Amino acid sequence: MTDLRSWLQHASAQLNVISDTPALDAQVLLADFLQQPRTWILAHNEEILNTQLETALNEALSQLVKGMPLPYLIGHWEFFGLDFAVTPDVLIPRPETELLVETALEWLQDHPQRRLAADVGTGSGCIAVSLAKQVGDLSVTAVDISRQALDVATQNVAAHAVEDQVRLVQGSLMQPLQGRFDLICSNPPYIPSEKLAGLAVAKHEPHLALDGGADGLNAIITLLNDAPRVLAPGGLMLIEIESSQGEAVLDLAHEILPKYLARVLPDLAGLPRLLCMENED
Numbered sequence: 001m002t003d004l005r006s007w008l009q010h011a012s013a014q015l016n017v018i019s020d021t022p023a024l025d026a027q028v029l030l031a032d033f034l035q036q037p038r039t040w041i042l043a044h045n046e047e048i049l050n051t052q053l054e055t056a057l058n059e060a061l062s063q064l065v066k067g068m069p070l071p072y073l074i075g076h077w078e079f080f081g082l083d084f085a086v087t088p089d090v091l092i093p094r095p096e097t098e099l100l101v102e103t104a105l106e107w108l109q110d111h112p113q114r115r116l117a118a119d120v121g122t123g124s125g126c127i128a129v130s131l132a133k134q135v136g137d138l139s140v141t142a143v144d145i146s147r148q149a150l151d152v153a154t155q156n157v158a159a160h161a162v163e164d165q166v167r168l169v170q171g172s173l174m175q176p177l178q179g180r181f182d183l184i185c186s187n188p189p190y191i192p193s194e195k196l197a198g199l200a201v202a203k204h205e206p207h208l209a210l211d212g213g214a215d216g217l218n219a220i221i222t223l224l225n226d227a228p229r230v231l232a233p234g235g236l237m238l239i240e241i242e243s244s245q246g247e248a249v250l251d252l253a254h255e256i257l258p259k260y261l262a263r264v265l266p267d268l269a270g271l272p273r274l275l276c277m278e279n280e281d
């Protein structure tokens, strides 16, 4: 007979080889299987696992050890304090992207008359939904080229009851956007193709979400070129970037949009992460 604590120890030891957070991963998996909060698991770690559940958990554990990302295995993941459905058709929301949401929210707070936003490359919808949940009068048009990703986003928009605020549209980058937007957010695919080939994420997460072309900048360049058509005067555009792209994107922003005020903000690790451009016209 195995109690929760022993199973957690066993799982943690197995996950140690593939994860930086093995104990946490084991707790999240067990909590998901038992449909209990993680705090409950820790408070009840002497409970005995039934054999059927233990077999299923060990099967899930072996998939994790083989490299299956935990969010895909359990089918959901937390972003900005909210729970989002995820499937292998969408990028797993990353903590780095919370910087974009925080920056957007600060700007929205300072600009209460600016309530038309776009989220370009919405994936699971995590950015659009997080913004809509925080700012009740915000209207967000969320675009993705992938029908499958939009299906997941539709699920998340409904689960968080923001159907009145978030409109999902299929299309390429900002092409489907008509009129001007006060705030444009995008976490586009930005990993250089060659680099991507050697990364573990490429095995499980959609290439469409990650591959930014030879230098990783394809989508970013298109967004910058299209900004004058779509970003309202006085508006803000936020684009998440790869940490190595800080200087390159600033050069591009100055070259393509010389009249915009451009700066790059660092993430919590101090790495360049967010290109911010204000249309001061």
Ligand SMILES: C[S@@+](CC[C@H](N)C(=O)[O-])C[C@H]1O[C@@H](n2cnc3c(N)ncnc32)[C@H](O)[C@@H]1O
Residues within 6 Å of the ligand: 090, 091, 092, 093, 094, 097, 120, 121, 122, 123, 124, 125, 126, 127, 143, 144, 145, 146, 149, 171, 172, 173, 187, 188, 189, 190, 208, 209, 210
């Ligand atoms: C890095 S993921 C970001 C997903 C989500 N916004 C997030 O932050 O977790 C990029 C997203 O852009 C979408 N995408 C890729 N190329 C696109 C294009 N040309 N037009 C619109 N969306 C695109 C992908 O399908 C993917 O969902």
